[in-house]
Amino acid sequence: MHLNFVGGNRLTLLTCGGEYFPALRAAIDAASQDVHLESYLFADDATGREIAAALARAARRGVRVRLLVDGFGARDSLPALTEHLSTAGGAVLAYRPEIARFSLNRQRLRRMHRKLALIDGHIAFIGGINVIDDLDTPHQTAPRFDFAVRVEGPLLTDIDDALWRLWRAVSWTSLRQHAPRPQKLTALPCGGQRAALVVRDNLRHRRAIENAYLDAIAAARDDILIANAYFLPTPRFLRALRAAAARGVRVSLLLQGHVEFCLLHYATQSLYDDLLASGVRIHLYQRGFLHAKVAVIDTDWATVGSSNIDPFSLLAAREANLVVHDPAFASELRAQLSRAMREDAGELPAAHWRKRRWLARQWRHLAYALISLAVGLSGFGRRPARRSRAPHA
Numbered sequence: 104m105h106l107n108f109v110g111g112n113r114l115t116l117l118t119c120g121g122e123y124f125p126a127l128r129a130a131i132d133a134a135s136q137d138v139h140l141e142s143y144l145f146a147d148d149a150t151g152r153e154i155a156a157a158l159a160r161a162a163r164r165g166v167r168v169r170l171l172v173d174g175f176g177a178r179d180s181l182p183a184l185t186e187h188l189s190t191a192g193g194a195v196l197a198y199r200p201e202i203a204r205f206s207l208n209r210q211r212l213r214r215m216h217r218k219l220a221l222i223d224g225h226i227a228f229i230g231g232i233n234v235i236d237d238l239d240t241p242h243q244t245a246p247r248f249d250f251a252v253r254v255e256g257p258l259l260t261d262i263d264d265a266l267w268r269l270w271r272a273v274s275w276t277s278l279r280q281h282a283p284r285p286q287k288l289t290a291l292p293c294g295g296q297r298a299a300l301v302v303r304d305n306l307r308h309r310r311a312i313e314n315a316y317l318d319a320i321a322a323a324r325d326d327i328l329i330a331n332a333y334f335l336p337t338p339r340f341l342r343a344l345r346a347a348a349a350r351g352v353r354v355s356l357l358l359q360g361h362v363e364f365c366l367l368h369y370a371t372q373s374l375y376d377d378l379l380a381s382g383v384r385i386h387l388y389q390r391g392f393l394h395a396k397v398a399v400i401d402t403d404w405a406t407v408g409s410s411n412i413d414p415f416s417l418l419a420a421r422e423a424n425l426v427v428h429d430p431a432f433a434s435e436l437r438a439q440l441s442r443a444m445r446e447d448a449g450e451l452p453a454a455h456w457r458k459r460r461w462l463a464r465q466w467r468h469l470a471y472a473l474i475s476l477a478v479g480l481s482g483f484g485r486r487p488a489r490r491s492r493a494p495h496a
Contacts, residue, residue: 230407315406323347327352358388
């Protein structure tokens with residue numbers, strides 16, 4: 104797969120909401136022309152109200168403010184958020200608004216899961232962090248472990264294009280008028296880092312993010328480190344990891360150690376035997392809630408974004424990832440993940456995992472079967488990777 108890598112960028116890695124939200128709020132408060140923000144969740148909590156207030160302040164001083172949220176992810180806060188920002192002069196759209204909450208229509212799975220922002224054509228943000236208070240994590244140690252990237256430089260042109268394409272599409276489908284797009288953005292070089300924006304949609308880029316991962320895994324020589332909150336890969340993704348491990352590449356996964364979505368959590372566990380037997384090392388994040396969707400491969404390839412490695416992110420949702428070719432950025436992200444694996448996670452011993460009880464094994468296989476059935480019935484594409492047929496599987 105050919106990625107459109109753009110040079111001349113300055114990239115700043117932001118860890119968790121403690122670094123991301125102050126940077127986002129400061130950029131919005133400094134905006135003089137335009138703020139365009141996308142988020143799957145936009146919670147009515149302390150963080151959500153803080154960012155909403157910053158957007159409203161910007162709109163009242165004449166800044167063009169556009170906010171796109173997901174109609175399912177932000178359904179509870181959407182009415183109040185729309186009224187608050189519209190009154191201030193901003194524009195709010197919802198991607199696929201909820202009509203019947205308990206509908207079984209498979210189209211409900213097509214969500215807008217991206218987390219993107221562009222301010223004044225000078226600063227952008229991309230990553231996996233929703234507009235939600237990541238210090239409010241009941242029964243877990245805060246914060247949620249996640250990443251975003253502050254972007255400056257020519258890559259902003261691609262980010263601007265992606266934001267406007269989806270804004271226009273949602274405007275048309277919702278029969279809403281929208282202001283004409285300003286002149287196409289041209290951002291000047293301000294650094295030396297190369298990166299590409301990779302989006303996943305249901306038209307031209309159906310497998311773009313998965314293919315970017317697979318190309319990098321196939322080219323890996325020494326080391327693959329993936330941290331992902333919801334991990335249930337397609338068959339070809341799992342085969343690629345096995346093949347990398349078989350040729351001597353160190354393959355490490357940092358996965359969710361706590362149960363959030365029960366069915367997906369145990370379906371993922373049904374793959375552990377196969378992965379461990381292939382030489383893949385699995386670390387389970389225990390400190391709190393893992394929400395990251397990042398990876399580092401060898402010394403100069405990294406990705407940070409919104410896409411999980413599960414059927415719904417890879418086959419149904421609109422996602423956006425940043426792929427970076429830069430040793431310094433890759434080294435910084437690797438250091439963060441290595442620290443998390445060392446201090447906040449536990450490695451899963453293969454021998455101990457095989458000794459789990461028969462009933463527990465059967466429950467994990469049932470969870471996998473139900474997820475696989477749901478993906479098959481949805482008609483979105485291939486099912487998750489087949490589980491191991493080993494005796495202890």
